[in-house]
Amino acid sequence: MTLSARNQLPGVVKSVVLGAVMAEIVVDVSGHEVVSVITRHSAEALDIKAGDDVTVVIKATEVLLQK
């Protein structure tokens, strides 16, 4: 299955912080840090931990530009 999201970038998980409801995951994407906040439930369901290969997915309508 293919996802409609235009932005799908490969990276490696650097760190995971779990809260009661949310989780913050920092991913290295080609030397840039990309931070994702998902539910703790999802982070645990995917068993996301430092060193994992992941794909960062972002819908194009969520991307702002600064110039």
Added chain:
Amino acid sequence: MTLSARNQLPGVVKSVVLGAVMAEIVVDVSGHEVVSVITRHSAEALDIKAGDDVTVVIKATEVLLQK
């Protein structure tokens, strides 16, 4: 002024497509294509065109992960 968004990645505009209301801008970020959809009005106000140096800005809560 500093923006709270955790994800701010430098890139170069590759292409701009203008619709009646929205605009699609493709940005090269370290060799990855990142696509942004903003209003046509914003694209024109920032005068965004191919070759421009821009920063791609994404709120952490908008970033999904796939593993």
Added chain:
Amino acid sequence: MTLSARNQLPGVVKSVVLGAVMAEIVVDVSGHEVVSVITRHSAEALDIKAGDDVTVVIKATEVLLQK
């Protein structure tokens, strides 16, 4: 690969409207209409058309409640 998004609902495409930049796709999910707006480019890349089986994907942080 598994996606972190908590909401992944199976449905069938009912209609597709293409604009210059965006596309509107109406999906039937268990008798409910769910409307998705993605880029025209994505709609064409996935070749989305009426009758297709698709999965509707929504990040939990995007879901409001009314009571």
Added chain:
Amino acid sequence: MTLSARNQLPGVVKSVVLGAVMAEIVVDVSGHEVVSVITRHSAEALDIKAGDDVTVVIKATEVLLQK
């Protein structure tokens, strides 16, 4: 008053988890689980609890498709 959001689905609350800032609410929509993350403050202001009838509201631009 009518809301512009295209996706408004009726459901029943199955569970509520409260964190310090956020709350996770699982809603049954026609047999599908839909997860919403809102502020704890909102969950308390609406007094959301298991068994409540609610409407799940999602802006069309937040809906991705997978095919």
Added chain:
Amino acid sequence: MTLSARNQLPGVVKSVVLGAVMAEIVVDVSGHEVVSVITRHSAEALDIKAGDDVTVVIKATEVLLQK
């Protein structure tokens, strides 16, 4: 019914631009311009036009800060 969204601001519509799929509505909120992009279908279903009293609704997780 009450909506979970924390931000609900009263305003008056100043202008409407319709595209093929999307619509851009500019709203005056206490002297500030607030711009909303919704589907053309929603704008037409609500019959939104200049001079209308509306409420601008924004989920708290969508609000960035700059300092």
Added chain:
Amino acid sequence: MTLSARNQLPGVVKSVVLGAVMAEIVVDVSGHEVVSVITRHSAEALDIKAGDDVTVVIKATEVLLQK
């Protein structure tokens, strides 16, 4: 640098609540309360506290209307 986000409103911070992962900041914008949820990390990096002058930033595609 100029940000593409159409909605940039000046305000004053009224309160900050920190969770493990997220932070809730209430801002007074011309007498209206606007609530922002960002990561705790961002709130601390910007050192956001009551009384601070801030700008509230919202992408136009995140703004719903009610009429």
